[in-house]
Amino acid sequence: MIDITLTINGEKRQFAVNAGETLLELLRREGYKSVKKGCESGDCGACTVVLNGRAVTSCIVFAVKADGGTVLTAEGLETNGKLHPIQEAFLEEGAVQCGYCTPGMEMATYDLLSHNANPSVTEIKEALSGNLCRCTGYVKQVKAVKTAAKKLTKEAK
Amino acid sequence: MSQSQLTNYVRPSKLAEALAQFREGGKSARYVGGGADVARTLPSDVTTLIDLCALNLSSIEERHEGIVIGATATLNEVLESESVAKVCGGVIAEMMCKVGSPLLRNIATIGGTLASAHSWSDVIPLLLVLDARVTLYEGESHTLSLGDLYTLRGQLADSILTSVTIPASGPGDYAAFHKFSRTAYDIALLNCACYVHMEAGRCTEARIATGGTPRLAARLPQVEEALRGEALSDAVIEKVARIAQDTTETANDKRASGQYRKQLVYAGVKRCLQQIVEKLEARR
Numbered sequence: 129m130i131d132i133t134l135t136i137n138g139e140k141r142q143f144a145v146n147a148g149e150t151l152l153e154l155l156r157r158e159g160y161k162s163v164k165k166g167c168e169s170g171d172c173g174a175c176t177v178v179l180n181g182r183a184v185t186s187c188i189v190f191a192v193k194a195d196g197g198t199v200l201t202a203e204g205l206e207t208n209g210k211l212h213p214i215q216e217a218f219l220e221e222g223a224v225q226c227g228y229c230t231p232g233m234e235m236a237t238y239d240l241l242s243h244n245a246n247p248s249v250t251e252i253k254e255a256l257s258g259n260l261c262r263c264t265g266y267v268k269q270v271k272a273v274k275t276a277a278k279k280l281t282k283e284a285k
Numbered sequence: 286m287s288q289s290q291l292t293n294y295v296r297p298s299k300l301a302e303a304l305a306q307f308r309e310g311g312k313s314a315r316y317v318g319g320g321a322d323v324a325r326t327l328p329s330d331v332t333t334l335i336d337l338c339a340l341n342l343s344s345i346e347e348r349h350e351g352i353v354i355g356a357t358a359t360l361n362e363v364l365e366s367e368s369v370a371k372v373c374g375g376v377i378a379e380m381m382c383k384v385g386s387p388l389l390r391n392i393a394t395i396g397g398t399l400a401s402a403h404s405w406s407d408v409i410p411l412l413l414v415l416d417a418r419v420t421l422y423e424g425e426s427h428t429l430s431l432g433d434l435y436t437l438r439g440q441l442a443d444s445i446l447t448s449v450t451i452p453a454s455g456p457g458d459y460a461a462f463h464k465f466s467r468t469a470y471d472i473a474l475l476n477c478a479c480y481v482h483m484e485a486g487r488c489t490e491a492r493i494a495t496g497g498t499p500r501l502a503a504r505l506p507q508v509e510e511a512l513r514g515e516a517l518s519d520a521v522i523e524k525v526a527r528i529a530q531d532t533t534e535t536a537n538d539k540r541a542s543g544q545y546r547k548q549l550v551y552a553g554v555k556r557c558l559q560q561i562v563e564k565l566e567a568r569r
Contacts, residue, residue, distance in 0.1 A: 130294060146287070146289070146291070147288075147291035147292055147293055147294035147334065148287050148288030148289050148290065148291035148294075149287050150287055150324060153287055169325050170321055170324075170325065170385075170388070170389055170392075171470075173386070173388055176388055179391075182359075182361070182391040183387065183388050183391060184388055184391045184392050185388045185389065185392070187324070188320070188321045188324040188325060188389075188392060189320065189321075189324065189392055190294065190317075190320050190323075190324060190334070190336075192294045192296070192336070193320060193336065193338065195296075236387070236388065239387075239391075254382065254387065255387055257386045257387065257468075257469065257470060258385070258386025258387060258388035258389060258470070259386075259388075
């Protein structure tokens with residue numbers, strides 16, 4: 129076992145992990161169930177988390193690699209019981225159906241909006257291109273990201 | 286999926302240490318960059334991973350020899366780099382945004398991509414035509430062309446790829462990349478990259494490569510020769526694209542037939558050169 133330290137959703141924690149364990153496996157066994165297990169080959173995006181500021185598919189990141197880093201999952205988006213503007217926007221725009229892809233989409237959105245406050249539709253589609261959704265037609269997610277961008281800009285003022 | 290066969294994961298902070306660990310591990314050891322590839326597939330005899338990401342090799346710098354990209358810079362860091370954007374009007378970013386998804390590009394490193402040498406890699410053909418050089422460490426550092434890296438691959442097994450250098454481009458340098466796939470997310474059925482140096486309306490230097498034939502990307506010397514001294518007219522483009530089709534060996538695999546790939550070689554060279562013509566016209 130290898131000892132690692134991670135800051136997850138603002139909380140510094142220590143874990144003992146196996147050499148071949150993925151970040152996805154670690155997060156789920158520690159109760160971060162918003163991080164979904166999908167394809168486990170980096171194709172579907174259901175396991176997306178923000179690692180050191182960038183969205184990654186946690187199923188193809190070794191847990192050891194994240195040592196010393198910061199991880200944000202969908203559990204960490206809300207503050208004091210209030211949903212994050214990205215989560216609100218996904219609800220308002222009806223971008224959630226079965227919900228399996230939603231946390232991953234939100235984390236990809238989080239990365240996008242922290243680097244680009246007012247993305248174009250093309251930029252949104254590009255940012256979400258690694259997150260598959262089998263319920264919807266992606267139209268509502270794109271709208272949700274636009275709405276989230278507006279909410280965050282308003283909040284920042 | 287968890288690679289349960291792994292018993293050891295080390296993160297050396299010095300090159301000499303990494304090399305010693307690799308030599309000690311023998312067949313059971315493997316270097317890892319971002320690890321995206323390794324987390325998915327790993328030969329059953331590998332039990333030790335030597336992670337190169339703690340070696341402080343992720344900077345991107347403009348030096349006199351060109352843009353020097355550290356091996357553990359992620360593909361997205363390369364895509365977003367203002368220094369890299371200066372190469373041939375930003376052609377590297379144009380290619381990079383067709384590699385997988387941003388989620389993958391935040392994990393995969395440029396060194397890992399070059400070292401794993403997938404035949405369908407989009408990065409390799411473009412860096413071949415941009416005349417990229419790689420620096421390897423095996424006790425001491427030495428530099429060789431990316432093409433030589435693949436020719437000499439068998440003899441370089443324990444070397445650590447530490448950086449890739451792309452020559453700075455000047456006026457007259459143009460490059461283009463084309464990928465054939467259903468979506469950018471898919472692995473290329475075939476890809477093609479072209480570089481030309483133009484002087485007084487004529488091409489004085491040309492480098493063309495195609496990948497996913499389904500072999501590893503390689504240059505097309507006969508096409509390059511045919512382009513030298515020519516203006517990029519429709520007739521010349523048609524002629525050299527046909528030469529590419531006739532002289533490039535293609536084969537069948539699960540993704541596409543060799544016969545179809547022949548057509549793609551023709552179309553790939555043609556589209557790259559047409560893109561370059563558009564870029565030339567935009568400059569005027």
